[in-house]
Amino acid sequence: MSVLSHPDRLDMLLVGVGGQGTILASQIIGRAALAAGYDVKMSEVHGMAQRGGSVVTHVRLGRTVCSPLVARGDADVILAFEQLEALRWLPYLKPGGTLIASSQIVPPVTVLAGLARCPDDVPSYLYRHARTLEVDALDRARACGNPRAANVVLLGVLARELPLPLEVWLRAVRECVPERFLGVNLAAFEAGYNYRDG
Amino acid sequence: MMMKELMTGNEAVARGAYEHGVLVGVGYPGTPSTEILENFARYEGVLAQWAPNEKVALEVAIGASMAGARAIVTMKHVGVNVAADPLFSAAYIGVNGGLVLVSADDPGMHSSQNEQDNRQYARFARVPCFEPSDSQEALDMVGLALAVSEEYDIPVMLRLTTRIAHSRSLVKLGERRLPPRRPYEKNIQKWLILPAHARVRRRDLEERLQKLAALSETVPVNFIAWGDRRVGVITSGVAYQYVREVLPRASILKLGMTYPLPAGLIARFAREVERLFVVEELDPYLEDFVRGLGIKVEGKEFFPAIGELSPELVRAGFEKAGVLEPRGLPVLDDLPVPPVRPPVLCPGCPHRGVFYVLGRLKLTVTGDIGCYTLGALPPLSAMDTCVCMGASIGMAYGLELVDPERAAKTVAVIGDSTFYHSGMTGLLHMVYHKSRGTVIILDNGTTAMTGHQDHPGTGRTLSGEEAPVVDLEALVRALGVRRVRVVDPLDVARLTEAVKEEVAAPEVSVIIARRPCTLLKREPRRPVRVEEERCKGCRTCLKAGCPALSVREKKAVVDDVLCSGCGLCVQICPQGALVGGGVVGA
Ligand code: SF4
Ligand code: SF4
Numbered sequence: 001m002s003v004l005s006h007p008d009r010l011d012m013l014l015v016g017v018g019g020q021g022t023i024l025a026s027q028i029i030g031r032a033a034l035a036a037g038y039d040v041k042m043s044e045v046h047g048m049a050q051r052g053g054s055v056v057t058h059v060r061l062g063r064t065v066c067s068p069l070v071a072r073g074d075a076d077v078i079l080a081f082e083q084l085e086a087l088r089w090l091p092y093l094k095p096g097g098t099l100i101a102s103s104q105i106v107p108p109v110t111v112l113a114g115l116a117r118c119p120d121d122v123p124s125y126l127y128r129h130a131r132t133l134e135v136d137a138l139d140r141a142r143a144c145g146n147p148r149a150a151n152v153v154l155l156g157v158l159a160r161e162l163p164l165p166l167e168v169w170l171r172a173v174r175e176c177v178p179e180r181f182l183g184v185n186l187a188a189f190e191a192g193y194n195y196r197d198g
Numbered sequence: 199m200m201m202k203e204l205m206t207g208n209e210a211v212a213r214g215a216y217e218h219g220v221l222v223g224v225g226y227p228g229t230p231s232t233e234i235l236e237n238f239a240r241y242e243g244v245l246a247q248w249a250p251n252e253k254v255a256l257e258v259a260i261g262a263s264m265a266g267a268r269a270i271v272t273m274k275h276v277g278v279n280v281a282a283d284p285l286f287s288a289a290y291i292g293v294n295g296g297l298v299l300v301s302a303d304d305p306g307m308h309s310s311q312n313e314q315d316n317r318q319y320a321r322f323a324r325v326p327c328f329e330p331s332d333s334q335e336a337l338d339m340v341g342l343a344l345a346v347s348e349e350y351d352i353p354v355m356l357r358l359t360t361r362i363a364h365s366r367s368l369v370k371l372g373e374r375r376l377p378p379r380r381p382y383e384k385n386i387q388k389w390l391i392l393p394a395h396a397r398v399r400r401r402d403l404e405e406r407l408q409k410l411a412a413l414s415e416t417v418p419v420n421f422i423a424w425g426d427r428r429v430g431v432i433t434s435g436v437a438y439q440y441v442r443e444v445l446p447r448a449s450i451l452k453l454g455m456t457y458p459l460p461a462g463l464i465a466r467f468a469r470e471v472e473r474l475f476v477v478e479e480l481d482p483y484l485e486d487f488v489r490g491l492g493i494k495v496e497g498k499e500f501f502p503a504i505g506e507l508s509p510e511l512v513r514a515g516f517e518k519a520g521v522l523e524p525r526g527l528p529v530l531d532d533l534p535v536p537p538v539r540p541p542v543l544c545p546g547c548p549h550r551g552v553f554y555v556l557g558r559l560k561l562t563v564t565g566d567i568g569c570y571t572l573g574a575l576p577p578l579s580a581m582d583t584c585v586c587m588g589a590s591i592g593m594a595y596g597l598e599l600v601d602p603e604r605a606a607k608t609v610a611v612i613g614d615s616t617f618y619h620s621g622m623t624g625l626l627h628m629v630y631h632k633s634r635g636t637v638i639i640l641d642n643g644t645t646a647m648t649g650h651q652d653h654p655g656t657g658r659t660l661s662g663e664e665a666p667v668v669d670l671e672a673l674v675r676a677l678g679v680r681r682v683r684v685v686d687p688l689d690v691a692r693l694t695e696a697v698k699e700e701v702a703a704p705e706v707s708v709i710i711a712r713r714p715c716t717l718l719k720r721e722p723r724r725p726v727r728v729e730e731e732r733c734k735g736c737r738t739c740l741k742a743g744c745p746a747l748s749v750r751e752k753k754a755v756v757d758d759v760l761c762s763g764c765g766l767c768v769q770i771c772p773q774g775a776l777v778g779g780g781v782v783g784a
Contacts, residue, residue, distance in 0.1 A: 039368065044365070048308070049308065050541075052539075053541035054539040067442075068361055068367065071509035072510045074509075088536045091527075108537050112743075112747065118536070119534035
């Protein structure tokens with residue numbers, strides 16, 4: 001099944017914690033979408049937030065795209081690398097949109113130091129407000145040889161939901177990932193792509 | 199077939215500089231401008247350099263232009279404050295080869311200490327300004343700016359904002375065309391502005407600006423897209439994209455050249471539309487100009503002057519103005535607010551040791567700009583001030599000047615790159631005035647915050663060549679500091695000792711806390727282990743604020759993916775429950 005109800009426009013957010021690899025994932029999406037003939041705009045976060053802060057990448061595909069930012073309440077899909085960030089950005093999802101979320105929770109240092117609290121039972125909120133696909137991306141990536149490839153596992157899950165052909169995705173992964181990490185990342189992508197099959 | 203690529207605005211500016219024959223690119227790293235020069239440096243046949251600061255960068259570029267080559271200078275918005283001195287004079291003297299200053303502004307302060315609208319600088323310094331709205335325009339406007347610079351004998355500002363610099367969109371690639379080098383001829387009436395020459399150049403500048411104002415009326419980057427004439431919108435930069443998104447049928451006057459502004463074009467547009475709006479990010483720069491022409495216009499009452507615009511803010515503005523029906527999004531009011539997630543020092547960051555020690559010694563810490571500003575956040579909470587590049591040193595001395603006792607309770611903390619940028623002169627001032635103060639230079643051998651750029655202390659240049667390494671101890675001594683010592687920032691006992699001694703010493707002292715940024719040295723490390731029977735769950739180790747460390751059910755837990763084995767927590771735990779760490783094989 002595809003989340004693309006109107007294939008001439010698709011708005012996505014990739015959200016996570018600085019250092020989790022949102023930018024690589026968005027670059028792969030951009031390449032793939034381009035190869036499939038879409039106009040693409042994306043907006044990234046560089047600089048200070050990349051040091052473990054909250055980060056978001058906007059990705060927009062369509063015939064012609066104007067704004068590089070997705071408007072609040074317009075995202076067709078949110079790909080969340082971490083659950084507190086999924087919660088933070090949930091208001092950007094449009095009613096009926098899809099959330100693909102890693103099951104990982106990374107508590108901010110303020111929480112670790114006992115200066116702030118995490119809300120209880122985050123997944124229940126996510127399930128209540130969105131068509132949610134929860135993915136144990138970290139474990140899957142570890143099984144593929146490197147927990148840092150969790151981003152590409154999630155990308156694989158997303159790829160299955162989008163109307164782009166598999167070859168286009170695989171080519172984009174090959175073009176964006178450095179040679180020495182390619183094996184792990186292709187395995188991670190496949191693990192994500194086949195995730196729904198069990 | 200024409201090659202098309204998805205590029206960030208920064209990559210596109212670099213590409214534009216390459217295609218349009220720029221020989222020299224200079225700058226100082228600063229978000230959101232950094233990747234321009236990094237990308238420019240990858241092209242064949244260019245000279246790309248990091249300068250110690252933006253003023254030097256612009257001066258090098260002025261020289262390169264004088265020698266007849268095309269040059270670009272890149273910096274973030276606050277960098278233009280540093281480069282403002284040469285900029286204002288450069289407008290008088292003009293150019294030989296085309297000279298473009300790229301200012302990357304940061305509305306919303308994603309990675310900055312302030313927001314400033316540098317279109318104001320263009321007007322203030324009297325240099326033309328171009329503002330792209332996507333990557334293709336960014337590429338093309340570099341070419342336009344260079345041509346205008348040469349034809350009108352003036353440096354040109356290309357003003358980006360974060361959402362242009364760091365957004366990707368499609369770009370058509372072209373070939374590099376290298377213009378012939380223009381010969382340099384001695385001409386002190388132009389290049390040497392003592393008052394007699396400057397008075398002549400001042401008048402000449404006004405003539406050049408009048409010609410540029412005429413250009414602004416006809417230049418294709420200022421254009422009208424007619425639509426429904428009931429609403430007309432004047433806009434520039436990324437705001438243009440939001441307006442097109444939100445009001446696809448409105449008439450739009452899109453301004454790509456925003457200094458000098460086209461008074462005639464604006465007046466003509468205003469006459470033809472029923473309601474006239476200006477939608478722009480930050481200052482009411484266009485709006486004030488339009489109003490100054492005696493034209494009725496609406497803008498900042500609907501579109502905020504503080505922070506970034508976004509499609510939803512532009513929509514909300516037009517809803518408030520009665521142009522659009524309210525859309526009414528569902529409110530998710532039962533959603534809990536997740537805890538904020540500010541950035542943190544990386545696990546294994548050498549700075550963490552310094553702020554842990556300074557916090558324990560309860561010193562007043564004047565801080566500076568870099569990753570280490572994060573030492574101000576809890577739980578480290580060990581910084582009192584941050585103003586601008588280099589301010590830590592002058593401010594520490596100012597405190598001491600008024601309250602001499604304070605010297606024994608205050609340290610200035612500044613990174614290596616920031617010290618070379620603008621810390622040295624402050625230290626010279628301290629020596630000159632017999633300060634008793636203490637400066638800690640956090641020497642992690644890189645410009646970390648912006649993504650690890652080289653500087654005069656790294657032994658490498660932007661183009662990857664080996665370079666002489668500045669001898670920091672000798673440099674500090676040469677400034678007149680006698681008490682100079684080097685300490686490992688992750689050695690808590692030695693560092694504590696050193697800081698106590700130096701703040702007590704009756705003369706100015708410098709402690710160099712030296713250890714490479716943990717992201718630079720990628721040797722395999724052993725994570726720390728927890729000996730559970732020893733751990734009492736006292737949470738003392740959490741005072742270091744390391745993201746790899748937590749206490750769950752009264753036992754410390756180390757995240758072995760994140761932990762770099764730096765050993766700081768091992769020294770902090772009073773029970774000896776944290777063990778191991780260090781470099782594998784050492
Ligand atoms: S990048 Fe380097 S300097 Fe910056 S926080 Fe991480 S370890 Fe520290
Ligand atoms: S050794 Fe301790 S302080 Fe250092 S990175 Fe590991 S957990 Fe953090």
